[in-house]
Amino acid sequence: MGRHFLGLYLLIVATLAAVSWGQDKLLQAYGVRDVADDRALAAALAAVENQLQSAPVKEWPHIVDAVSAKTGAGYELFAAADIVGRDTLVKLAHGKIAYMQDGAGEAWALKQLNKDYVLAFKSQAPAPQSGLLEWVLTLSFYAAMALVIMLWIWPLTRDLRALGNAAARFGDKNWTFDARIKPRSQIYALAETFRKMALRIDGLIASHKDMSNAVSHEIKTPLARMQFEIELAQNAQSVAEVKTCLTHVKADIAAINELVSATLSYAILERADLALNIGTHNFTTLLPAITEYVRNDVRPDVTMCAQLSGDTDHVVCDLHLIETVVKNLLYNAARYAKREVHMAFTVRDGLNQLLVDDDGPGIPEKDRLRVFESFVQLESARANKTGFGLGLAIVKRAIEWHRGEVLIANSPLGGTRVSAVWPAAAAKAPG
Ligand SMILES: Nc1ncnc2c1ncn2[C@@H]1O[C@H](COP(=O)(O)OP(=O)(O)OP(=O)(O)O)[C@@H](O)[C@H]1O
Ligand SMILES: [Mg+2]
Numbered sequence: 001m002g003r004h005f006l007g008l009y010l011l012i013v014a015t016l017a018a019v020s021w022g023q024d025k026l027l028q029a030y031g032v033r034d035v036a037d038d039r040a041l042a043a044a045l046a047a048v049e050n051q052l053q054s055a056p057v058k059e060w061p062h063i064v065d066a067v068s069a070k071t072g073a074g075y076e077l078f079a080a081a082d083i084v085g086r087d088t089l090v091k092l093a094h095g096k097i098a099y100m101q102d103g104a105g106e107a108w109a110l111k112q113l114n115k116d117y118v119l120a121f122k123s124q125a126p127a128p129q130s131g132l133l134e135w136v137l138t139l140s141f142y143a144a145m146a147l148v149i150m151l152w153i154w155p156l157t158r159d160l161r162a163l164g165n166a167a168a169r170f171g172d173k174n175w176t177f178d179a180r181i182k183p184r185s186q187i188y189a190l191a192e193t194f195r196k197m198a199l200r201i202d203g204l205i206a207s208h209k210d211m212s213n214a215v216s217h218e219i220k221t222p223l224a225r226m227q228f229e230i231e232l233a234q235n236a237q238s239v240a241e242v243k244t245c246l247t248h249v250k251a252d253i254a255a256i257n258e259l260v261s262a263t264l265s266y267a268i269l270e271r272a273d274l275a276l277n278i279g280t281h282n283f284t285t286l287l288p289a290i291t292e293y294v295r296n297d298v299r300p301d302v303t304m305c306a307q308l309s310g311d312t313d314h315v316v317c318d319l320h321l322i323e324t325v326v327k328n329l330l331y332n333a334a335r336y337a338k339r340e341v342h343m344a345f346t347v348r349d350g351l352n353q354l355l356v357d358d359d360g361p362g363i364p365e366k367d368r369l370r371v372f373e374s375f376v377q378l379e380s381a382r383a384n385k386t387g388f389g390l391g392l393a394i395v396k397r398a399i400e401w402h403r404g405e406v407l408i409a410n411s412p413l414g415g416t417r418v419s420a421v422w423p424a425a426a427a428k429a430p431g
Contacts, residue, residue: 005150005154005157008150008153009146009147009150012145012146012149012150013139013142013143013146016142016145016146017138017139017142020138020142038097041097041109041121042097044073044121045097045109045111045119045121046111048063048064048067048075048119048121049111049113049119051063051067052064052113052119053113057114057116057117060077060113060117061077064076064077064119073121073122074121074122075119075120075121075122076108076119076120076121076122077113077117077118077119077120078110078117078118078119078120079116079117079118080092080112080115080116080117080118081116082118083100083110083118085098085100088100088110092110092111092112092118093112095111095112097109097110097111098110098111106122107122108120108121108122109121109122155185155186156185156186156187159181159185159186159187159191160187162179162180162181163179163181163187163190163191163194165179166178166179166194167179167194170198175198175201175202175205176198176202177194177195177198177199177202179191179194179195204270207270207373207374208270210373210374210375211263211266211267211374211375213375214374214375214388214389215259215263218259218388219256219259222252222253222255222256223252223256225248225252226248226249226252226253229245229246229248229249229252230245230249232245233245233246233249259388262387262388262390263388263390265324265390265394266374266390266393266394266397269321269394269397269398269401270397274401276318276321276401276402277318277319277320278316278317278318279316279317279318279319280314280315280316281314281315281316281317281319282312282313282314282315283308283312283313283315283345284308284312284313286323287306287308287312287326287343287345288306288308290306290323290326290327290330291304291305291306291330291341291343292304294327294330294331294334295334295341298331298334298335299334299335299337299341302334302337302338302339302340302341303339303340303341304330304334304340304341304342304343305341305342305343306343306344306345307342307343307344307345308344308345308346309344309345309346309347309348310346310347310348311347312345312347315347315352315424316424316425317352317402317422318398318401318402321398321401321402322398322402324394324395324398325354325394325395325398325399325420326343326354326356328391328392328394328395329343329354329356329391329395329418329420330343330356331391332356332391332392332416332418333356333357333358333360333415333416333418334358335360335386336358336360336361336415336416337358337359337360337415338359338360338415339359340358340359340413341356341357341358341359342355342356342357342358342413343355343356343357344357347424350423350424350425351421351422351423351424352404352421352422352423352424353419353420353421354419354420354421355417355418355419356417356418357411357412357413357415357416357417358411358413358415358416359411359413359414359415360415360416361415362410362411362414362415362416363378363408363416364378368407368408368409371389371392371408372392372393372395372396372406373393374389374390374393375388375389375390375393376389376392376393377389392406392418395418395420399420399421399422402422402423403422403423404420404421404422404423405420405421405422406418406419406420406421407419
């Protein structure tokens with residue numbers, strides 16, 4: 001890195017020096033002359049020209065030498081044949097002042113006197129030969145400028161190096177992104193994006209690990225039961241016994257099937273490229289219908305009501321996902337409620353809010369984040385275990401796809417309140 005830094009520094013110095021040198025040369029070659037200079041030159045040439053025109057031609061060299069000696073100004077008389085350059089000759093032929101540079105680098109202003117002679121006036125002091133001091137000064141000027149640029153670039157390269165190292169460590173083994181980039185750094189936004197991406201990858205890896213552990217664990221029990229039932233069937237004495245064993249095997253296959261379906265619906269939501277099917281839907285009749293369906297399905301003995309407010313006729317969402325959310329929350333609430341479940345859906349201030357309350361035992365505060373992880377069930381040792389602990393994980397992901405969030409709180413009914421809020425418009429990938 002040090003070598004690259006030095007290389008970049010020298011490149012900047014060299015570029016600055018080359019640009020400035022080229023600019024000087026271009027200005028010398030094509031630079032626009034000062035109008036005031038031109039007038040002064042014209043006057044100086046005209047004064048001597050007048051003097052010459054009133055004297056015989058053969059006197060001209062003496063007169064020019066005398067004027068030069070007297071004034072100290074550089075006048076000379078050139079033979080017209082010595083003048084070269086098409087542009088210069090054209091200008092002289094039109095009686096204009098032309099400029100040229102001689103072999104020694106001296107600049108001359110020229111004026112045609114007659115067809116044989118041209119009056120020349122040293123219009124500019126020759127460029128002084130660059131001395132060592134000037135070179136040193138120029139170089140130190142560019143070096144200083146390059147230093148300022150490098151001082152600006154240095155923190156950027158340092159932070160980029162830190163980011164690169166952190167990315168390499170992340171990919172290497174530990175799956176934690178530990179680059180320390182300060183908020184005032186030029187690449188802070190990039191580092192933050194990277195950190196979010198790393199968190200997401202970390203979460204995905206963890207959830208896939210959990211999923212494969214849980215799936216293999218959940219599958220083991222019905223598989224062992226099936227093996228046992230098959231052995232029983234092999235040793236059965238009657239057709240009735242075999243039929244009983246087959247009924248049990250069928251139930252176990254159904255359990256495995258259910259697990260695979262639940263895992264698949266969760267895995268689909270974990271995909272990074274899920275395409276939502278966003279549309280406008282009428283929740284006014286839909287939500288009470290779902291509530292009634294769940295009540296009849298699992299708990300006809302509890303009161304379940306749905307309350308809607310705001311413009312619930314035109315709700316923008318992916319209907320399939322939001323229906324899954326509503327069903328999961330209602331099935332949970334119905335499972336734990338003693339007598340009452342209350343669902344409320346409100347559209348207000350650009351937000352859609354879904355609240356599901358029950359009067360069950362509630363979820364302890366310490367578990368309110370954990371239950372959103374996949375395969376987490378609070379009463380794992382329950383005898384009549386139902387479900388896989390995927391419902392709330394699915395709810396969370398589905399709401400995140402709608403750019404919203406889900407929270408668990410205490411319900412005014414005494415049990416659990418789950419609140420899902422998402423913006424009334426638009427949806428995109430979860431951060
Ligand atoms: N309304 C509730 N009251 C009390 N506990 C709840 C409630 N909802 C969920 N829980 C607890 O959170 C755990 C996770 O819920 P989740 O919906 O994710 O899984 P599940 O209902 O057990 O299984 P699945 O939804 O996959 O069929 C549940 O096992 C339960 O312990
Ligand atoms: Mg559930």
